[in-house]
Amino acid sequence: xxxxxxxxxxxxxxxxxxxxxxxxxxxxxxxxxxxxxxxxxxxxxxxxxxxxxxxxxxxxxxxxxxxxxxxxxxxxxxxxxxxxxxxxxxxxxxxxxxxxxxxxxxxxxxxxxxxxxxxxxxxxxxxxxxxxxxxxxxxxxxxxxxxxxxxxxxxxxxxxxxxxxxxxxxxxxxxxxxxxxxxxxxxxxxxxxxxxxxxxxxxxxxxxxxxxxxxxxxxxxxxxxxxxxxxxxxxxxxxxxxxxxxxxxxxxxxxxxxxxxxxxxxxxxxxxxxxxxxxxxxxxxxxxxxxxxxxxxxxxxxxxxxxxxxxxxxxxxxxxxxxxxxxxxxxxxxxxx
Amino acid sequence: xxxxxxxxxxxxxxxxxxxxxxxxxxxxxxxxxxxxxxxxxxxxxxxxxxxxxxxxxxxxxxxxxxxxxxxxxxxxxxxxxxxxxxxxxxxxxxx
Numbered sequence: 001x002x003x004x005x006x007x008x009x010x011x012x013x014x015x016x017x018x019x020x021x022x023x024x025x026x027x028x029x030x031x032x033x034x035x036x037x038x039x040x041x042x043x044x045x046x047x048x049x050x051x052x053x054x055x056x057x058x059x060x061x062x063x064x065x066x067x068x069x070x071x072x073x074x075x076x077x078x079x080x081x082x083x084x085x086x087x088x089x090x091x092x093x094x095x096x097x098x099x100x101x102x103x104x105x106x107x108x109x110x111x112x113x114x115x116x117x118x119x120x121x122x123x124x125x126x127x128x129x130x131x132x133x134x135x136x137x138x139x140x141x142x143x144x145x146x147x148x149x150x151x152x153x154x155x156x157x158x159x160x161x162x163x164x165x166x167x168x169x170x171x172x173x174x175x176x177x178x179x180x181x182x183x184x185x186x187x188x189x190x191x192x193x194x195x196x197x198x199x200x201x202x203x204x205x206x207x208x209x210x211x212x213x214x215x216x217x218x219x220x221x222x223x224x225x226x227x228x229x230x231x232x233x234x235x236x237x238x239x240x241x242x243x244x245x246x247x248x249x250x251x252x253x254x255x256x257x258x259x260x261x262x263x264x265x266x267x268x269x270x271x272x273x274x275x276x277x278x279x280x281x282x283x284x285x286x287x288x289x290x291x292x293x294x295x296x297x298x299x300x301x302x303x304x305x306x307x308x309x310x311x312x313x314x315x316x317x318x319x320x321x322x323x324x325x326x327x328x329x330x331x332x333x334x335x336x337x
Numbered sequence: 338x339x340x341x342x343x344x345x346x347x348x349x350x351x352x353x354x355x356x357x358x359x360x361x362x363x364x365x366x367x368x369x370x371x372x373x374x375x376x377x378x379x380x381x382x383x384x385x386x387x388x389x390x391x392x393x394x395x396x397x398x399x400x401x402x403x404x405x406x407x408x409x410x411x412x413x414x415x416x417x418x419x420x421x422x423x424x425x426x427x428x429x430x431x432x
Binding site for chain 2: 011015018019022027028029030031032034
């Protein structure tokens with residue numbers, strides 16, 4: 001951390017800042033320039049709120065040089081983290097695929113979709129049981145009953161399963177059924193939930209909040225990691241921008257940026273990212289070309305009749321075609337699928 | 338010829354560096370001892386008046402060619418490191 005003083009900072013003001021920094025256990029490297037004094041602050045500044053120093057008299061600016069997250073950062077761990085979910089891996093050479101309906105609607109529906117998706121080689125099945133809907137009158141999901149059907153469908157087709165949990169009370173029941181827990185965009189900064197997920201030992205699929213910066217996403221991952229759970233897959237799922245032709249703007253640049261900042265695998269969710277079926281496949285292709293470690297996609301045999309998000313859900317045959325295309329793109333960027 | 342001259346000067350610098358190294362460590366030994374006493378008397382490591390006195394005395398007595406600003410910057414570094422040494426050797430080892 002660097003503290004830059006005002007040009008007219010008085011010795012007394014500088015002394016007060018010095019005392020505060022030393023009291024907090026930091027070492028200083030002072031440098032008195034011709035017009036300004038600069039302090040290099042040495043020590044663990046992770047817990048420091050830079051504003052505490054910025055408000056002190058005589059201080060012009062406080063600049064962080066290390067990231068506010070540690071466990072999630074690439075400087076803490078150089079090599080890529082590979083997260084295993086059943087037989088799928090995320091973060092290695094192989095691109096991981098997750099597909100399934102937005103919501104689990106019935107035992108038959110999830111079984112039928114699982115069987116169809118399995119043929120494409122996809123090893124992780126998704127399905128929502130607790131649905132965070134914008135309207136309280138919209139379908140809210142089947143709850144634990146839905147998770148039971150998801151597990152059955154996964155087991156019958158030798159697939160791992162992932163589902164979203166919205167409330168920390170639902171974590172323990174969900175552990176009976178799922179191989180990975182998803183934290184939805186709306187819960188990315190539900191710190192009470194994140195803390196609880198740090199205590200369990202199955203992978204977490206952490207989605208970026210729709211207005212969250214990448215640093216905020218990484219701080220959310222840090223919350224889970226600080227609790228001891230380091231198996232996290234980060235997911236870009238579209239952010240709010242001024243453009244309203246698409247439901248969200250899928251920030252594909254998040255993929256290479258995150259991969260530089262963190263060792264955790266990064267996937268995208270083109271279904272929520274654009275929200276319109278015919279735009280999903282192009283964004284999925286672009287994500288793999290950009291180096292994403294995987295994809296999560298909404299697929300249904302009859303999207304028109306889906307209980308939720310039908311407009312952004314791919315038909316099974318569209319998904320099959322997309323997987324074929326993705327294999328070619330993956331090999332072009334030295335990956336396999 | 339000039340190559341030989343460079344070598345001669347560098348040798349002189351090396352010799353002076355060794356003297357500096359010896360003097361800095363001698364100073365550090367005194368700093369540790371002072372730190373222990375300050376700790377026993379429950380005095381703070383940071384003593385701004387004493388630091389200012391050092392800067393004033395060193396700039397006043399500076400024969401050059403180093404500029405007084407440079408003298409301050411160099412002594413800032415020496416004092417910063419001394420303070421760190423006091424903290425680690427006298428205060429933290431005791432805890």
